[in-house]
Amino acid sequence: MASQTYDAIVIGSGITGGWAAKELSEKGLRTLVLEAGRPINPDTDYVEHVPVWEKRFRGMGDRWRETETQAVQQKCSAFDEWCGKFFVNDKENPYTTDPDKPFLWIRGRQVGGRSIMWGRQSYRWSDLDFEANQSEGIATDWPIRYKDIAPWYEYVEDFIGVSGQPEGLPQLPDGKFLPPMEMMCAELAVKDAIATQFAGERLMTIGRAAILTRPHRGRAPCHYCGPCQRGCITRSYFSSLNSTLPAARATGKVTVRPYSVAHSLIFDSKTQKASGVRVIDGETRQALEFRGRIIFLCASTLESTRILLNSATPEFPNGLANSSGELGHNLMDHTMGGGATGHIPGNEDRITLGHRPNGIYVPRFRNVKTKDARFVRGYGYQGGGWRQNWEHGADLAGFGADFKRRLSRPGPWMFTFYGFGECLPNHNNYIELDQARVDAWGIPILKIHCAWGDNERLLLKDMPAAAAEMLAAAGAHDIEPFIEDNAPGLTIHEMGTARMGRDPKTSVLNEHNQAHDVKNLFVTDGSCMASSACVNPSLTYMALTARACDHAVGSMKRGEL
């Protein structure tokens, strides 16, 4: 069994793994990045410019192959005939749930992880979020506040490039923004109506997206081809492949090892530290070991906790670093899918040029200035405008030359609000190892127990009504409110299961994402989250990762690790 020693081992090469690799290597540490999946060569693997007529099923997807091998993955809205290859094979990567509690686990195993297909929306949390658990007596208090993370938000934004519009809202702090993307005609109309009729309560801004609107740190601005989830040869949106991993590699101190499926961590009972990682080689199935002075778990919320659960020792019979008993618990995902759509009159002679890979955002307005009696916390809306096109054609009456002419012209302006609500931490939403089954690499799979609670259901129920109000304010007609019944997981904002906290008795990680029980172990992906807020979480994961790296290297230099 081969064994090699590094200063640091990072498990995962996605959004947080890429950041850990960059920060640790730039601070001088010889760093090994273990990635479970295959290497990605942007030159040949990115397919954003492959024309639809070169796809066998013209964008309709390889229905039966997908049903057979990617039954869960294909439910993701970013999954398509081009980029399906960036999502896992569900047969190789099984998991189980309770029969009446479906959970959709969307995954990407390759260098870059899910940062290749992520939604790119990048929002800061505020103290409204960090203080919520404490002020409402829910779960456990966050060990940090906005002031602790604010400089790290700025540090991360400055490196990755986030375009957006400052709005001066306390509940959604402004970042260090590149110029905002432009709104479409229907969006401008809706924005103005909200500003007039909901002044002081609601506001609509352009999505804050990790997509460049001007040259930034050697990366080119967006060229508006549209489908970012298929890759980006100009590296205009943030992914670890496009941004942090090249920076990490430039230090000459990083080794990225693909096909390295982390099995478990090795715990040294003498030092009470994690001394390394057991790995199954994804190609040869050979068992390997790698040694490191510090270990960063950045494998994604559920995978990182799975590795800890699979690393039980006599000292930690229920999973490594689990003296609190909270490891695996408090799984969250944003509740999404309440909203409304309507026709926005006017602007028939105007259009949008190019395919803007971003939408609009209505920041949370419930329980911000006044308390809502129905529920705690709140939700925000994403969405935006578009003009109907030929894809709507089969729903229209007619055929022939006039029909063809009509379909070649832009249809009515439409607008959709689509809500994303906060999910409360709940001890009864948890994951455990299902010892009866293993994945393709012989590693025990997860059994996921997760269901929406009353508060999430009440938030979801409020979304269509409040969305319809805003559309009505904009003079929309044919307003159609909707509520989707989405299983947890599909929002792909799964978080929790190794929460940060002040008390080692009730939390897994301290204020620096450091395991209370195992001082050289850091977990910086979504598993660290003590609550979920209602905004897209990736920017916060990145900021926490950079902050944890700073603390870890400082501790090493002070001889504490």
Next chain:
Amino acid sequence: MERRDALKLLAGAAMLPLLSRDTLAFFREVHEQLPATSALKTLNPHQDVTITTIAELIIPQTNTPGAKAARVNEFIDLILTEWYDEKERGRFLAGLADVDSRSQTLFGKNFVECPEKQQTEILRELDEELTISRPVGAFDSRPRRRTAPPEGNFFFMMKQLTLVGYYTSEIGFEQELHEEIIPPRHAGCVPIEDESNGR
């Protein structure tokens, strides 16, 4: 210039101002190879000519090519063979046979043997039935990529497949819609200026 060299240019900040649309177009050289046209697998010659005729009536040649030029029949054969399940395929082919039954009843000959005026009459009848059978309020604000065809309606399936087959063909995409994979520029809200619809 090799694509690899162009990538190096992109990586250098100094070169960014030179990043022109032509340079970007260079990256369209990532192509996926599809097999050359092969023989139809599901449609027999009579069904094929019927499908080709109906598709061309839905999207005819005007000042731009129509469904026949875009070889929509081949796309429909592929979907029938490799995408539809047996029930959907059966419904589609039964609906196709019904088109001939209707033309036999009305005009005493098969659909493809009818003059265009009579063919149009039959399609108008099918389209009107579709309008009636379409559920009110079925508009999906967040359309799914792959929705199963609505129960039983041949003409809805036919229309849908014709539109997908046509507008996702090189002809439909470039000549009819004037779409470009890499747009000339981005703007949020501008007047439509020409026949390219501002795209």
